[in-house]
Amino acid sequence: MDYTISSDPIRIIDRTTDKSKLSIKSLSIVSVGHLPNRTLFRSDAVFQHYAAVYIAGGSGTYRIHGQEKQSVRKGSFFIFFPDATFDYGPDPNATWDEFYFTLEGSRIQEWLTTWLTEPGKLRQAGVDDAYDSKMERIFMLMESGNPANLDRAALLLESLLYEWMLNSQPQSPSAAADPVARLMDDLSSSIHQPFDAARVCERHHISMSTLRRIIHKYTGHSLHEYVHRLKIAEAKNMLLNTHQSVKDTALSLGFKDVFYFSRLFKKYVGVSPQHFRNHVY
Known part of the structure; x- marks a missing residue:
């Protein structure tokens, strides 16, 4: 993730604790970030890890492998994954409010075969105060650097992603x-x-x-x-x-x-x- 993409202060927390200290081996958070009023549009971006991105405000587009653009708006979330290229960012002369969560672990493959199918599809989870509360708690747990708190953050993020998926499905x-x-x-x-x-x-x-x-x-x-x-x-x-x-x-x-x-x-x-x-x- 880029560190100079917004005129406002951004918040990025990288995992500094060695993975061997974690109790949950199948899922861990590599980094989290909040990029308010993001202005930068990225083209042909590639990622080494999976990442979930939630847009709390603003609008823009998301595209994978040069395919058709998908419209991003407040309450949208999408996934980055390895071995793919992405074009994404706010509309020209506009901004968006972005939260991202970079992940690794074998548990992700289980998600992809069960409830997180079609990872290249943009989804609309909507806006909820409960989302904000959970994301802030994840950030606080990551900031502590305590291995048990990092495990808690991973479990909480898993539940949040699952909730986003459920809320994005037609009812x-x-x-x-x-x-x-x-x-x-x-x-x-x-x-x-x-x-x-x-x-x-x-x-x-x-x-x-x-x-x-x-x-x-x-x-x-x-x-x-x-x-x-x-x-x-x-x-x-x-x-x-x-x-x-x-x-x-x-x-x-x-x-x-x-x-x-x-x-x-x-x-x-x-x-x-x-x-x-x-x-x-």
Whole structure:
């Protein structure tokens, strides 16, 4: 990525920690960047790594291998990948607000064969405050340089990309207009952050009592119990598929107190997190 492409200050964070220190070997972030008011248009650009790019404002174009230009607008995202040439950037005499995330790891190939098919296709994920919150958290985790935080950043980015993909897919009118479906998707996609019921209410323009009533009606559980169940389900996956410690797993799911996390885990699973990991329940 170019460092002199905007008249405004840009923010670029490279991974400085050795890859051997990371617990998650199948996915890691190489660098992240925020390029506000980007003015530079690049032609015949090539990249060594995969990168996901989200446009938070402005407009322009994206083209791969000299094929037909695809129009970029606010809320668009697209992918760069090796062994290809790209022409991309804002329109003449215009700017765009760009966030990029450079990635590496075998997990990317799994994405490409399952949910991230057609990587050369530009998609429209839309605009959401939750996107901004997740991207800022990824940047903060990357800035720390702590290996566990770098693993958290990679997992959070994976969930964000998946959310972008889901939101870019055509929906039936009934699904698109279903506020309950949007609410449940929001809760599911926020499991790697501390739960903030008030923010959820703000995003969906509902009262706290309405939020509690909806969750109980559609899940049979209280609000906090349902959120705990979502987080513990993800914790089981992380304990079996990563080398993160129990403490780091708890932190990555928004639990500041590992002992509280362990008590919840045992409540819903029946055994402690470490016992679960060792015996593959």
